Each structure stands twice: as structure tokens, then as C-alpha cells.
Amino acid sequence: MIASVAGRVASVGAEIAVVEVGGVGLALRCTANTLATLRVGQPASLATSLIVREDALTLYGFADADERELFELLQTVGGVGPRVAQAVLSVHTPHTVQVAIAHGEVAVLTRVPGIGKKGAERIILELRDKVGPVETTAKVNGVPRQMPWQEQVRQGLVGLGWTASQADQAIGSVASTLAEGPTPPVPVLLRQAIKLLGKAR
Numbered sequence: 001m002i003a004s005v006a007g008r009v010a011s012v013g014a015e016i017a018v019v020e021v022g023g024v025g026l027a028l029r030c031t032a033n034t035l036a037t038l039r040v041g042q043p044a045s046l047a048t049s050l051i052v053r054e055d056a057l058t059l060y061g062f063a064d065a066d067e068r069e070l071f072e073l074l075q076t077v078g079g080v081g082p083r084v085a086q087a088v089l090s091v092h093t094p095h096t097v098q099v100a101i102a103h104g105e106v107a108v109l110t111r112v113p114g115i116g117k118k119g120a121e122r123i124i125l126e127l128r129d130k131v132g133p134v135e136t137t138a139k140v141n142g143v144p145r146q147m148p149w150q151e152q153v154r155q156g157l158v159g160l161g162w163t164a165s166q167a168d169q170a171i172g173s174v175a176s177t178l179a180e181g182p183t184p185p186v187p188v189l190l191r192q193a194i195k196l197l198g199k200a201r
Contacts, residue, residue, distance in 0.1 A: 002059060006045040009038045017061060019044055028061030031090040036163040037063060051082050060086065070094045077126045084114045093164060096151060100124075101131045111155075149186050150175065156190045162197055170196045 005028065007021035017038050018025045028046060030038075038044050046061040047068040060082060062068040067089055074085040074097075088097055091112045100108035101124050109120035150171050157167035170193040183189075 002048050002050050004046065005048050005059075005061065007043065009040050009042055009044045012038050012040055017044075019046070019061075026059060028059050029086070030061040031086060033090065033164040034061060034063045034067075037165060058082065062089070066094045070097060073127060073130060074123065076130075077123050079119060080123065084112070087114055088112050091158075093154075093168075098131050101127050102133060104128070149183055149189060152186045153190050153193055156186075157193055157197070160194070166197060167193070170194075 005019050005021055005026055007019045007026075010018040010020045010025050012018075012035055015029055015035075016027050017030055017035055018027050020026075028048065030046070034046070046063070047065045048062070049060045049068050049072055051058045051060065060068075060071065062071065071082075071085045071089060074080050074088060075082065088109075092100070092108070096108065099105070104124050106117060106120045106124065109115050109123060110117055115123070153171055153174070154164070154167045157170060158164060162170075173196050174189055174192050177192075178184075
């Protein structure tokens, strides 16, 4: 199994990046979030998963090992193939998916194209024990990210065209400015994040 690839980025397309390793160009199918972190001519290191079919060998690339592990875990569920598993990672971070599975949040999983209510329920049923208990808080740039406003703002930013990493950076910055007391409404927080991202451009 090819567990990782490290080399120079030769090209970046809508779904595929080519990384040159030892004079050989390897085509990796990646999410838009991962592709957005790659720059042609620059070095890159990606965790990978090789899917073997009778008529094809497809190499999937991921920003880190957590994404790859979740990608492979999702495919243990009946009816979930590589395309759907990758779609999950295009919409949500691994932590968000783990929380959704652990807490039975069907609505979170059905936001992914190709996953209906029954499919989401099947994923939760089959993977809940494998995922185990998951904290509903995570850290972004060292700042606690708590449910649910951070995830709502993140989804809004990604929907507006920013990458997941850019969204997480903005969320961390907004969270660090919040004082004790009631949290402002999500639209207010979203506008703050957009303002920060606009300055970064």
C-alpha cells in the first residue's frame, strides 16, 4: 500500500493533482480543500490511500493521516464507496464527522451530496462504536472551537468559496476576540469572519 507521497507538485486540476516522485508523476484524486493547499512547483507531502479495482488503480490524496483514516473507515459501511467518502471530507472536517457519528446527528451527514437520511443513519449505526466518544470541542490555532456556532460559520465561509483551512483560521481569530457572556448571533460572527478573510486577500 502507498501510505504517503512526497515530492514536487507538477499540476493541480479540478479534482486531481500530479506530484512528481523520483521522476514519476503520480496522479492523486483530492478534495477541493486539499487541492487549494497545493502550489505548482512547490514541494508537497500527502497521506494517501490506494483503491484497487479490476479496471483501475486510483490513488487518493489527503492533507493528513486523520483524513485518510476517516476516508477508509467510511468505506467499511455498506453502500459507501471512495467517491462518497471523499465527498464527506469535501464538506466536513474529520472532527465534525466524528462528532456527528458519535452523537447521531443525521442532519450533518445529509448535507453531503449523495448521502440521504437512510445512508446517514446506516453510517451512524455501523460506525458509532468504532468512532467511540468524541468531544464536541476542538482547537483551531490553539483556540477552543465549540459547537455549534463555529461549525455554522465554517459552513457559511466554505459555501462562499473559501477553503476549510482559511475558514478555520478566521474562526480561530473571531473566537479569540469574544468576551465572556452571550455569544453574538451567527450572522454577526459570519460577517466578522468574512471581514477578516477579506483583509487577508
